[in-house]
Amino acid sequence: MTSDVSGPAPASSRAGAAAPAIVATGLSKAFGKKVALDGVSLTVPRGSVFALLGPNGSGKTTLVQVLSTLRLPSAGSAEVLGHDLRTAPAEVRAGIGVTGQFSAVDSMLTGLENLLLMAKLYHLARDEGEARARSLLKRFDLSEAWSRPPSTYSGGMRRRLDIAMTLMGDPALIFLDEPTTGLDPRSRQTMWQIVREFVAEGVTVFLTTQYLQEADELADQIALLDHGRVVAHGTPAELKQHAPGAHITLRFATSAGLHAAARSVPGSTPDADAFTLRCPMAADGGAVKRVLDRVPDGLPIEDITVHTPDLDDVFFALSGTTPQTRTEDTARTGDHR
Template sequence: MTIKQSRPAIAATGLRKSFGDQVVLDGLDLNVQPGTVFSLLGANGAGKTTTVKILSTLISADAGDVQVAGHDLAREPDAVRAAIGVTGQFSAVDNLLTGEENLLLMADLHHLARDEGRRRATRLLEQFDLTEAGGKPASTYSGGMRRRLDLAMTLVGSPRVIFLDEPTTGLDPRSRRNMWQIVRDLVAGGVTIFLTTQYLEEADELADRIAVLDHGRVVAEGTAEELKRRIPGGHVRLRFADPQGLDAAMRVLGQASRDNDALALRVPSDGSLRSLKTLIGRLDDLAIEVDELSVHTPDLDDVFLALTGDSTNEKVTPR
């Protein structure tokens, strides 16, 4: 996905927040481009939910400057609220109302005309595959259906920026992947998603950029691939058709680890295109035939553990 370079959808500088003696955010800086998914990755207690609450005007920061959707958070909180939507860890769905009634209630809160509210509710029920369940009480919904309805309720106000705070916690794998597709569709329509998650696979699948949060500070930021390349352990595995090819490659690639049984070499590499071109070029210059080549890079599990260490008993969930 192409990252759009324009005025940030979210920009925070020097964000600080403490609760008593506990420092939760310690000089947090963020820059989120519009029409992208930005994921804040961290263990429980790292400050993810506090960040969302500040950026969505639910609590105030102790210090720092924030712009959301082009509006100053401190001076224009009402304008920020009008431009955003928030879906928290726990569903805001009213169990006593039907799915359609929940959406119509949100339409009333957004002061939409009755006809427009009904049109929007019908469209959202269709979009989130809830049309058949729309007339049933939300108490009868599965976990995945409730999360879809919760996000649909967020969209009634047509927000430009949506905060998703651990939106798939507790969902089964199928429901999680359905939610991922919904997020992709929203971003394709120009919406900016600020996603907090403990699920490493979720950040890897969805995020254009990832910030790793530890003890209230961003300790690394980049694309998933950029973060993975920062961690040692990446390598290229080369397999050869015969021992002669293996011997010839070993002479050229002296730093490689040899596996005689598999007729393979393991060559340290950061997985970048430049390093691969250099490796292939060295082999090609000597007409050394490679039967199979595969690139192995550290995953986000490795990234998270390397960047945050064992400073917390809470770990992100490697699903």
């Protein structure tokens, strides 16, 4: 089965009519009898943030490994920055940066030494490497920690250093594999701002995450991966429109008012203890008015709460899983992310 993710370039794209950063067709990857990717096709416009959502074991990390040439696909093809994964892996690697789930920082070196090591790996001249390293230390607010080993850094500081190391090669495309896992809310917000700055400079970001809010905040396009297949794709707004769960909750002053309204609003669910009525509604602009028009005149409504679907609703509706069932499934089958 081939799952296709495509569409027009988002408004934030600075590439105009330039070729996409990634075009993948029918990518599959198996580990023995375990299928980690099952016919994934996707297109990532340049200068955008593409978020890949999915529970543990869905194939997110495997897809990043394939697209970044760390693993060969079992079937299918892909071009990254215009280069074929199979025939030009060196050219692909020259244009990308990868920050994995686990830090690549060497705790025995200082922050500056970690960056200078990356400069050597990228074959930068000594002066150029040191200048770029110090510029990145300043950009990532690590100037005062340059001479300290990362073992003395906070989690957020280590993650910023990890991404700074990725940027030493000045990549056009950055893979960020669950970059904010384990970070506190303030560090997560800092990381989001860094991603926004990348895109403003024309860099393409391929982001995997389990944080639905993160994808909602950052992504131009989102694909939901489950059991190795893309089960949904689109902008955050488009995905929310197709998720169930939109409803309006009305709170009444009296029990009599509650039950009178319940008789008048089809499909509504009363909560006698809270004097509230949950009313399903369609995901469009006139939905709230249509619900209220069904409430008999003269019934005092004390409060109105509107719930529109969010990416949590999308995630659980389309992946057909809950955190508990996914944890149990991963424990049984192994986690091929």
